[in-house]
Amino acid sequence: MxxxxxxxxxxxxxxxxxxxxxxxxxxxxxxxCRRCFMRSIEDKVRWTIGKYKLLERDDYTLLAVSGGKDSVVMMHIMAKIESDFPEASLIAVTIDEGIPGYREVGFKIASKNAKLLNIPHRVFSFKDFYGYSLKEIVEIAERKGIPYHACTYCGVLRRKILNVKAKELGVTKIATAHNLDDEVQTIFMNIVRGDVNRMIRVLSLESIKHPGFVPRIKPMRLIPEAEIALYAYFKGIDFYTVDCPYSQTSLRNEFRVFINEFEKKHPGMKFSVISFFEKISNLLLNSMPPLQLKECKYCGEPSVKDVCRACELLEELGLLDF
Amino acid sequence: MxxxxxxxxxxxxxxxxxxxxxxxxxxxxxxxCRRCFMRSIEDKVRWTIGKYKLLERDDYTLLAVSGGKDSVVMMHIMAKIESDFPEASLIAVTIDEGIPGYREVGFKIASKNAKLLNIPHRVFSFKDFYGYSLKEIVEIAERKGIPYHACTYCGVLRRKILNVKAKELGVTKIATAHNLDDEVQTIFMNIVRGDVNRMIRVLSLESIKHPGFVPRIKPMRLIPEAEIALYAYFKGIDFYTVDCPYSQTSLRNEFRVFINEFEKKHPGMKFSVISFFEKISNLLLNSMPPLQLKECKYCGEPSVKDVCRACELLEELGLLDF
Known part of the structure; x- marks a missing residue:
């Protein structure tokens, strides 16, 4: 604190x-002190990259940057770390889902910080890639009475663009700015949904090697959200705090409140949760056959089933246009 | 509700x-209605016994009965179920740890209900078995500056008496009255302690076959605490609600409050948590070598290490008297 x-x-x-x-x-x-605090955050990211072997010396890493505090801080720290590795390089990518009044500020901040750090910055939009913005997709789903929440379309379709564009750009890793709080909340959400399959799917994806699948890394997963905010404040980093108009925060927010109250009384609890699931994950991954990915019959992207989840969602909406 | x-x-x-x-x-x-509610609880216990293969038709089951609502309700339901299996039999056992002013009411209620149900009832005390009551043990630990809480001694030493007496009585299973809430709280407590080893140890114990180890079953583990209380009320069962003076409830109570609030907003969450860990447990158990038990070099009871946990605790206190 x-x-x-x-x-x-x-x-x-x-x-x-x-x-x-x-x-x-x-x-x-x-x-x-301020200086040692900031160094401790940077060292923790370095340590995370080393311990989990997230990066090779010559990786070309796509930083998924929304313009929020987590992703902007990630840009700054990754730029600092990368400067020690002459063979490594970075590119920042922002996805424009098409959420009017929400993303604009984020783009500007992402772009400004990328310039400042001398990192190339690219923007790819749902509209260009799929032919429809998220807003249009959500409206079509509503008209058709399809019960998925905007977050389902947003997450699935965003991850697909990132994977496709990463390959086009020749990138070797995709880094997202998930922090410790995100990770702990996700764990609890999977538990109370009884959703082991989802946990295993995510774990398997993390460990998968497939030529069509660009590995995803989370170099900030051990940094508490509050420390990222403090880092941004000390560094004088601009970030935006507008909430997404579609954000489905109720369950995640309930856990955020509970986990933060609990952490206050039992400092270190967030790390214990991560450590618990890390041990379980290692045991589970060792006991499971590796996930076999196919190629989606519509788009050729790697997929667990014959049709990838993105094409499945678009097909249901009547928007599949391959 | x-x-x-x-x-x-x-x-x-x-x-x-x-x-x-x-x-x-x-x-x-x-x-x-009242009748269908009570039948639904009894059917759920029957279903639990069947699904998890907790009992054979001819099991001689020790019911661990404190006199609290859960264990008294378990006696009533198990007596009802047992009446359909002429080869099966029951015995109720109460452990007198030696906690002045606490256990006395429980004994009377346990004994009264056992008589009512025509189940033999035996009481075994720490004082007779170990030479010291829990109160004396806790006082010695305090004098010696050993930092364990009373609950550590109580749990370890109680489980040992139960196992030894079960074998003396020729019992084939030990049933405890843990309910759904207990189970969910324990899961969360293990998670926030990051204690995977404990979880695996408990899982392994549940699946172990060893001649010196009497299998433990929890036939009420899928019944919510509130439904057990309502069953007791409808059945007119006396039970006592005195809190143990040693009870170390802070962490468990924090989870009790959170889980109950959460269950109110997301009904069924407790079952989801159980289901999540059941799936994980099956995966973990299939991937692990079976736990090998040795015999404690002091008392001969089954033990993971050379000395069982009970003898280890007593040795540390200078009370080992074999």
Missing amino acids: ALECRDGGVDVKCSLCGAPAVFERKFSGIKL | ALECRDGGVDVKCSLCGAPAVFERKFSGIKL
């Missing part, structure tokens, strides 16, 4: 360098 | 028999 500078009248010192501390990491008790 | 008998001025009818309903099961929408 961000610290007041005086603790009982005495300056609180950074546990590492003795400078005035501005932050206390509750689960470890460590107090940090 | 228990129903008011009038819903907008119209009597609510039992979904099964049309009699006035007294209870609505939120996750299924089914409304039940």
Whole structure:
């Protein structure tokens, strides 16, 4: 948590360098000055990349950047890390789903930060790729009485564009800015939905090697959301906080509130949850046959079934246009 | 939830028999009269026993009975089920840990209900078995500065007496009255502690076959706590609600509150959690080598390590007296 500078009248010192501390990491008790705090975040991302072997020295990585704080901070940290690896390179990609009044600010921020960091920045839109914006797709689904939420279309169709464009760009990894809180919330959501198959599918995807599937990495998955926000604030990074008009936040928000209250009382709980599922995941992955991907009969993209989920959704809407 | 008998001025009818309903099961929408509600609980216990193959037709089952509502209801339901299986038999066992002012009421209720149901009832005490009551053990631990909580000694030492006495009595199964809420709370507690090893140990114990280890079953694990309380109320069963003076309830209670609030908003969530971990458990158990039990070098009881946990705790206290 961000610290007041005086603790009982005495300056609180950074546990590492003795400078005035501005932050206390509750689960470890460590107090940090601004500089050491920021370095600790960058080091944690470096550590995550190393421990999980997320990147090779010569990877060409697509950073999926919405313009929100997590993805903008990821750009800054990845740019810093990449500067130590001359053979590595980065490109930022923003997907324009077509959500009027929502994405515009994000684009500007993503583009501004990409320029600042000297990272090429590309924008790809649902409209250009699929022929329809998310807004149009949601309206068609509503007219047809198809009960999926906008988030279903958005997630599936966005991941498909990213994979296709990653291959066109010659990219070798796709990095998303999921943070520790996102990961813990997702775990709890899968549990209360009883959805083991989804968890296993995601795990299997993470471990899959397939020529048509660009591996996805989450270098920020061990950084708490609040620390990313503080990093952005210290770094003076602009980000936007407009909520998506379609956002389906109720279940995730319930967990956000509970998990944050719980973390306050039991600091370190978020890491324990991640650690629990990491151990289970390793056991499960070792016990399962590797996932076999086919090629979607419509678009040729890698798919578990004969038709990929994106084409399946579009077909149901009568929008499949291959 | 228990129903008011009038819903907008119209009597609510039992979904099964049309009699006035007294209870609505939120996750299924089914409304039940008193008789159908009670039968549904008994049928669910029967179903649990059948689905998980908890009992054979000729099992001699030890019912671990504290006198609390869960264990007393278990006695009543198990007596009813057992009456259909002439080769099966039951015995109720209460462990007197030695917690002054706490257990006495429980004994009387356990004994009264056992008599009523014509089930033999035996009491075994820590004092007779180990030479020390739980109160004495906790005092010694405090004097020695050993940081374990009373619940650690209580649980480990109680399970050991149950296993030893079960074998002396010639019993083939030990049934405990854990309910759905207990199970879901335990799952969440293991998750936030990151304690996969504990979960796997418990799973492995459940599946283990070892001549010195009497299998433990939980026939009530799919019955929500609130439904057990309502069953006890309808059946006119006395039970006591005194809290154990040692009870370490903070973490479990936090989850109890959260889970119950969550279940209200998302009926059926408790079952989803159980189902999630059942699927994971099956996958994990299939992928693991079976747990090999040794015999404790002090007491001969089955143990994962050379010394069983009970002897280890007593040795640390200087109380090992074999």
